[in-house]
Structures are given as C-alpha cells and as structure tokens.
Amino acid sequence: MKLKVYKPKTLVLRRSRSFEDDYCRIMAAITATTMRQVAAFTLSVSVELLLFYASGFSVFHSVFGHFTRLWLCAALRWLALIGVSLLTLGVPKALLIRFITAHSLLPAVFETGTNAFYREESECGQLGDVRCWLMFSGASLAAALFWEITIPDTDEEAAGKEQKQKARVLFMRVVRLFRPDYPLLLGGLVFLSLASICEMFIPFYTGRVIDILGSNYQENDFLSALLFMGLYSLGSSVSAGCRGGLLICAISSFTCRIKVLLFGALTKQEIGFFGTTKTGEITSRLSKDTTLMGETVCLNVNMLLRTFIKTMGMIYLMMNLSWKLTFLVLMETPITGLIQNIYDTHYQKLSLAIQDSMGQSTEAAHEVVSGIRVLRSFNTEKHEAHRYYNCLMETHNLKTKRATISAVYLLARRLTGLAMQVFVLYYGRLFIQRGQMTTGKLVSFILYQSNLGDNIRTLTYIFGEMLNSVGAAGKVFEYLDRKALVSTDGKLQPDQLRGHISFRSLNFTYPANPNKTVLQDFSLELKPGQMTALVGPSGEGKSTCVNLLERFYEPQDGEILLDGEPLKSYDHQFLHKMISVVNQEPVLFSGTIRENIEYGLKGCSLDEIKDAAKESNAHDFIKQLEKGYDTEVGEGGGQLSKSERQRIAIARALVRRPQVLILDEITSSLDTDSENKIQKSLSSIPNQTLLVIAHRLKTIENADQIVVVSGGKVKERGTHRELMDMKGSYYKLREELFTEGN
Numbered sequence: 001m002k003l004k005v006y007k008p009k010t011l012v013l014r015r016s017r018s019f020e021d022d023y024c025r026i027m028a029a030i031t032a033t034t035m036r037q038v039a040a041f042t043l044s045v046s047v048e049l050l051l052f053y054a055s056g057f058s059v060f061h062s063v064f065g066h067f068t069r070l071w072l073c074a075a076l077r078w079l080a081l082i083g084v085s086l087l088t089l090g091v092p093k094a095l096l097i098r099f100i101t102a103h104s105l106l107p108a109v110f111e112t113g114t115n116a117f118y119r120e121e122s123e124c125g126q127l128g129d130v131r132c133w134l135m136f137s138g139a140s141l142a143a144a145l146f147w148e149i150t151i152p153d154t155d156e157e158a159a160g161k162e163q164k165q166k167a168r169v170l171f172m173r174v175v176r177l178f179r180p181d182y183p184l185l186l187g188g189l190v191f192l193s194l195a196s197i198c199e200m201f202i203p204f205y206t207g208r209v210i211d212i213l214g215s216n217y218q219e220n221d222f223l224s225a226l227l228f229m230g231l232y233s234l235g236s237s238v239s240a241g242c243r244g245g246l247l248i249c250a251i252s253s254f255t256c257r258i259k260v261l262l263f264g265a266l267t268k269q270e271i272g273f274f275g276t277t278k279t280g281e282i283t284s285r286l287s288k289d290t291t292l293m294g295e296t297v298c299l300n301v302n303m304l305l306r307t308f309i310k311t312m313g314m315i316y317l318m319m320n321l322s323w324k325l326t327f328l329v330l331m332e333t334p335i336t337g338l339i340q341n342i343y344d345t346h347y348q349k350l351s352l353a354i355q356d357s358m359g360q361s362t363e364a365a366h367e368v369v370s371g372i373r374v375l376r377s378f379n380t381e382k383h384e385a386h387r388y389y390n391c392l393m394e395t396h397n398l399k400t401k402r403a404t405i406s407a408v409y410l411l412a413r414r415l416t417g418l419a420m421q422v423f424v425l426y427y428g429r430l431f432i433q434r435g436q437m438t439t440g441k442l443v444s445f446i447l448y449q450s451n452l453g454d455n456i457r458t459l460t461y462i463f464g465e466m467l468n469s470v471g472a473a474g475k476v477f478e479y480l481d482r483k484a485l486v487s488t489d490g491k492l493q494p495d496q497l498r499g500h501i502s503f504r505s506l507n508f509t510y511p512a513n514p515n516k517t518v519l520q521d522f523s524l525e526l527k528p529g530q531m532t533a534l535v536g537p538s539g540e541g542k543s544t545c546v547n548l549l550e551r552f553y554e555p556q557d558g559e560i561l562l563d564g565e566p567l568k569s570y571d572h573q574f575l576h577k578m579i580s581v582v583n584q585e586p587v588l589f590s591g592t593i594r595e596n597i598e599y600g601l602k603g604c605s606l607d608e609i610k611d612a613a614k615e616s617n618a619h620d621f622i623k624q625l626e627k628g629y630d631t632e633v634g635e636g637g638g639q640l641s642k643s644e645r646q647r648i649a650i651a652r653a654l655v656r657r658p659q660v661l662i663l664d665e666i667t668s669s670l671d672t673d674s675e676n677k678i679q680k681s682l683s684s685i686p687n688q689t690l691l692v693i694a695h696r697l698k699t700i701e702n703a704d705q706i707v708v709v710s711g712g713k714v715k716e717r718g719t720h721r722e723l724m725d726m727k728g729s730y731y732k733l734r735e736e737l738f739t740e741g742n
C-alpha cells in the first residue's frame, strides 16, 4: 500500500524561500568578487600603461641615465602592481606574483640585453607603444605559466615552504617582542645606515687617489680625496661603534625579558609536565635558547640591513664605474644562491640535531651531579662517564659533519668568487686598453666587487641563518604558549575554612605512565580536628593522594571537595596557604634558615618563625648555631643533617598555620625524641585536619582514623583497636613489621 505523504504548504514555501535566499546570497558574492577582479584588472592595466609610457618620456631620459631609468621604472611598476593587487584582491597568489615580476622586469632585461649584444636601443626602448606592451605581457604570462607547469612543487618543497612560512611567523613574533626596545633598535638602525653609507665610499676614493697619482697630479684634488676618505672612515668607525653598543643593549634587555617570561610560564606548568620533560631540556631552553633567540634574530636583522644598504649602494656605484662589468659580476649571484640554498638546508638540519644532542649531554651531566651519592655508593662512575662520553661523541660526530659541509661550501664559494675575479680582471684590462675605463676606476671596481660578492653571499646566507635562529625561538614559544593542564584560575577564598576533605570516586593515572592506574574508585573523608593515617605497602598510592590534594595533578575521574567545593574552584595561593605539606624528602633552598621557614610568606615576624620552629623541635638546634636563624643552609640545605632539614621543613609548613596539614612519611628521618615532641605539638592544634602517611605504624596508633591503602583502593578503615580486632591487612602489616623489626 502506498502511503500518501502530506507536505504542509507553508513548509515548502519556507524551504523555497530559504533556497532563494541562499542562491541570491551566493550570486551576490560571486558578482562582488567578479566586480573586484574586473576593477583590479582595469586599475592595474591603467597604472601599468601609465608607467610604461611615462618611462619613455624624454624628461626622464634627461634626469636619469638610460639604464637607471629602465631599472627604476621596472622597480616602480612592480611595486605599483603588487600594491594594486594587495589593495583590491588581498594577498596575491604565487602565479600572479610571478607574472607581475616577469612583466615588470622583462622590458628592462630586454633593453639591457639588446644594448649589450647589439650596442643599440630597441624600438621599445626609445618610446614603448601598445604593441611592445602586449608583447611583454604575453611573454610574461607565458613565462609565469611555464614556471607553474614545468616546476611543480614536490612534497618536500611544499613542506619546506610551509616550514619557511612558519619560520617567518615566528620571526615576526620575535620582532614584536622587541617592541620595548624599539627606540634602541631605531638608534642602532640610524647608525647602521650611516656606517654602511660611509663605508661604501672608501673604495671609490681609493680609486680616485690612484687616478690622481697616476695622471696629471693636482695637489688640491689629492688632498680633498684624502680628506673625504678620512672623513668617511671616521664616520663609518664611529657609527659602527654606536650601532654595536645600542644593539647589544637591546639584545641584553630582550633576553632578560624573555627569560623572565619563560620562567614565569614554566613555573605555572603542572607537575606532570616536569615529570615528562627532562630537566636538561628545560634549563637549556631557559639559558641557551633564549639567548640564542635574541642575539641571532637581532644580529641577523642588523647584518641583513647593513648588507642590503651596502649592496644597493655598491651596485649603484659600480654601475657608474662600468655597467658592463657590473652585469658580469651580478651573473655570479644565481650560482651563489644555489650553493647557499643547498648548504643552508643541510646546515639547518644538522644544527637542530646538534642542539638536541647537546641537550641530552647536559641532561646526562645534570643527572649525575644531582645523584652523585647514589653514583658513588653503587660504584657506577665508569658507567656514567661512558654514557656521558657517548652523548658527547654524538654531538662531536654531528659537529664534524657540519664542519665538513661548511668546508665544502667555503671551497665552492671561494672558487666561484675566484673565477669571477679572473673574468673581471680580463675584461677590465680590455676596457682600459680601449680607453673605456681608467686604472683607478678598475681598482675601485675590484674593491667593490670583492665586497659585493661577500655581501650577496651574506644576503642569501642570512635568510638561512634567520631560520636557524627562529628554530630556537620556536622552542621557547612552545613553552611560552603551553597552557598548564591543571588550571590555576579558581577564585574562591572563603573567610572561614573548616578543612573537611572528601575524595570522591577518584580514578587516576600519572601522565608519565598512562597505562598504570594508580588510584581506582578511591573515596575517603578527612574531618576537621581529626588525624587520619594512611598506611599500606609501598607503591600503592598513598603519596599520590597527597599529590592530588596539592593539585599537582588532576584526577581523570571523580573529584576532591574541600568544605563541599571542588578543589579547583579555590584560589591557587589561598589553597596552598590553607593546605601545607611536609614531604618525605625535605627540599630547602640556598639561603638562611629564616628565609627557608618564611619561604613564600610576606610580613612574617621572627616570633612567628620561632614559634613554628619550637613546634617542629627545630628551635633548640638552631639556637646553638653561631648565627642562629641567619645561618646559611647551603645549596639544597646540604650543610644540615637530614633530620635538621626535615624539622625546618615542618616549621615552614607550620608557620602558615594551615587548616589542613599533611605529613608524608616524615618520621623516617627523625629520631624518636623529635618525633614525640612534634606529635605532641601537632595534636595540640585544635580543629586542624591532619593527614599522616606513615610506615612506622607505632607512631599512628592514636590516629582517629587509620586507612589501609592497597592497589589504589581503600582496603580497611577504622581506629587502631578496631583494625587490630578485625585481624585483616592492618593486623598483618603490623605483624610483618614487628617480625622485620625483631
């Protein structure tokens, strides 16, 4: 049976209206795009024709030389066309850029070529008309399309382009970070330009002096040439000094700023980050990469600008000396560019590998220094030395490879330079013989040529170098941009906190070992005014509870509530003032005992510090020290015994008067007397929530609640008496310990 489907008319109407709307919208968008393209085309053709005809005006011929006019017009047309495309169509596509470049440069190249080969101007050179224009347009389009079709991007090239694009973005980010130092940079830029301009004229006057000495000697000309030479030398030296000073100041200030930023970003990361990232890598980013990033980017920009200004100036002066020799010299550029490109690719890859390898050796050394006691007691000095040697050898091998590539590159560079010098000398001699050039001019030219070669090589090399330096910047930005996985943007700061803690069905795995579930459906209550003891075999998840309570990690499931509110909704500082932890391994920082106790607290009086030290049974031994509370504890508290360090760490926790106090296995480094005294003073604090993790079960017999943790779960719970009567895990644990103790 066929079912009749009822379609309400209104729905059909509505649908057709929305389709019409969409259709109209799409058509309007297409029309607008077409209009924009037509406008862009019309505007470009008008601007282009205007400039093309204007280049033929005799007034320009009289102001500029023939070739200067040609190339100046080419540059102007390129700029105008790119400008029009940018304004009307947005960022132009690669094909369009190629077309514009070919179209703008072709007339100048054509004219220069005709002149070089036939020694006469072409018809288009004298006064270009529409036929010439059409001919150049067609040729340019063909050249652009030919490029597009015959040289498609391979996957590697596309990846390389993407990498370069990323490098450019990074580079611009570094430049923006320099913003507060812009005045210094600007000053540096002014002196840089002055130094480059002054430097440029020195070879010119050298040639002039030779000519004056060689032909009819005029004392005035000679002295004025010497004077100018001296002035330019002086100007160049002074400006170079000022430029250097200003740039060093800018770099130093930038490095300092970026280090502070990175340090701040690092300290905000969750603890899991430090578990999965090697310490050597972090310190290497902080010390080496930040410096490298500021220095290389700034120095490279400086070198790039200096070289660019000098190159442009030199080409201009060389054109004046001999345009034919200049074109000959410029023919070296594509060969140099190619060699440079190959070299840069290999150099960059190896540099990155070297950076990583150096990070590994730093890491290996760091591990050894921090664990020197373990190393000594296990007699693994040779093993560690061998491991360190292997790391260094890897770096050494990579550096050797890089040095070999550099040597080959240098050889290729020198050979091309030498070949060009021979050509210039040969043709230069011919031109002198024909009277087209003087000896002084040839000397000036050769002086410029040797500098020009270096400058062009630097210009191409510096781009590779910039990509290198942004590699370091990329690593720094990676950490700067990293958002901590455990958020610290809670706002809650209640006036009163009871300290009631509930662990609700927690499931947790450490980020460094995601396959092992450490806590499984873990639930527990800690009540104010009560002491809870966590006991159980080693590695079952007791300290993990403390880590979660401290918000070092975020549980994957479940939540922890403090006075009924999720832990993450509390203000970060408030939470850590209210919950204090003393860990198994007390960590002190270099400084005095007083500084260590009041660590992180503002406006803490000496009396408060002394009270806390008395409660932790530290006051007596501190009193006996020559400088008392002002005694230096040494790096990591190394000048104190473990028990003394532990007691200072307890004082540090107590001075905050926390509502929740956690003692994670502190008794292992305390003698029984200290332990009793500390227990006594802690139990006298009313309404405090006390969580104790203990292996020495004797110390927790008085706890209000003893919790046996096993396999990441609460296995038993009750008072000492209740658990002993139960004869379960707690009972067995005690029995085992008792037997071990015996």
Ligand SMILES: Nc1ncnc2c1ncn2[C@@H]1O[C@H](COP(=O)(O)OP(=O)(O)OP(=O)(O)O)[C@@H](O)[C@H]1O
Residues within 6 Å of the ligand: 275, 510, 511, 512, 513, 518, 537, 538, 539, 540, 541, 542, 543, 544, 545
């Ligand atoms: N940072 C970490 N990354 C990965 N796994 C960890 C990390 N810390 C602890 N673990 C693992 O989690 C499990 C529980 O560790 P936890 O420190 O909580 O045990 P514990 O009961 O406190 O042991 P102990 O009594 O020896 O201190 C162990 O298997 C341990 O190897």
